[in-house]
Amino acid sequence: MTVERTLHTPEAKQLLELTREIVDKELTPRAAHDEEGGLFPRDVFGVLGGSGLLGLPYPGEYGGGDQPYEVYLQVVEELARGWLAVGLGVSVHSLSCYPVAAFGSEEQRAALLPDMLGGDLLGAYCLSETASGSDAAAMTTRAERVGDGYRINGAKAWITHGGRADYYTLFARTGAPDSGSHGISCFHVPAGAPGLDSAAPERKMGMSSSPTAGVLFDDVRIGADALVGEEGRGFGIALAALDSGRLGIAACAVGLAQAALDAAVAYSRERRQFGSAIGDFQGLGFMLADMATQVAASRELYLAAARLRDAGRPFGKQAAMAKLLATDTAMRVTTDAVQVFGGYGYTRDFPVERYMREAKVLQIVEGTNQVQRLVISRHLAREGG
Structure with a gap:
């Protein structure tokens, strides 16, 4: 059933038509098979990036689509209609881009966003921990100042794209252990950083094509330029x-x-x-x-x-x-x-x-x-x- 949409520009209409074409030709035919086999459709995110669908709500100067959130969400809905793992993956990737796009420096945006929005890099959002799910302010993963950078130790849990992402948008404690929500900072951490690893994927009742795993940080060193926004303002x-x-x-x-x-x-x-x-x-x-x-x-x-x-x-x-x-x-x-x-x-x-x-x-x-x-x-x- 084709849902009637209220779209304010010809460009938005074309984006929805393109999304439906990708869904009907590339997602729906393979979704059941790949879910049964637990196959992660990494190639699909490259296709979406190449089609301009992976960075829709972000600025065009960095490779985004300059589209309102109202349009972006309807694209996500169409993707989820064909294959939830893809729709959810796009939503999580967009979530991982948000801190750099909204709070990053001009240098960070120029250096990072084009590949993030273009599909070359797939992101993950590292907030939850085993003992601090909804109570995010209780996190214990720590980033300590060391010289001109940070040393990260701890573990994140329930991370979509864990072990498969190209970078992690990480929230870690930089303040005192009892500083609550006031001592948390945000970092952009490349997946290849030494000491960064992932646990075995979770065995879930559904969404087998969307990998969910813990992400482990063992003396991971990052530069000061990995800090997104102000230190202590990450919450x-x-x-x-x-x-x-x-x-x-x-x-x-x-x-x-x-x-x-x-x-x-x-x-x-x-x-x-x-x-x-x-x-x-x-x-x-x-x-x-x-x-x-x-x-x-x-x-x-x-x-x-x-x-x-x-x-x-x-x-x-x-x-x-x-x-x-x-x-x-x-x-x-x-x-x-x-x-x-x-x-x-x-x-x-x-x-x-x-x-x-x-x-x-x-x-x-x-x-x-x-x-x-x-x-x-x-x-x-x-x-x-």
């Missing part, structure tokens, strides 16, 4: 990046839910019982109607948040709302899609069981949905309701 950088990253996850969730809805609607028209297509039965037809409504509502919520971001207005609360609604919707819609398929939906002969397994992680990454509710409630308390 603010991390939070600013996560607000945008949550919108990326919301777009991924809508794309996955749309794929499940499309599959369920198509099957309901083909499958016949008691002499009629099963979609003609009110019980199933109402289920499909609810699924379509939830997908459409989730899409409009992430787009509304993106418009606030594009206008330079606060959007943190709306980003949390969009992530919460869209990922809960993805879980509900993919589960209902399995139900529409009946016994066939529980087999790997059809894609909906994979969609259902993949949807679960979206309620966890970029802050669990319980954390999103906490973020929203705190905004409401500050606003006086």
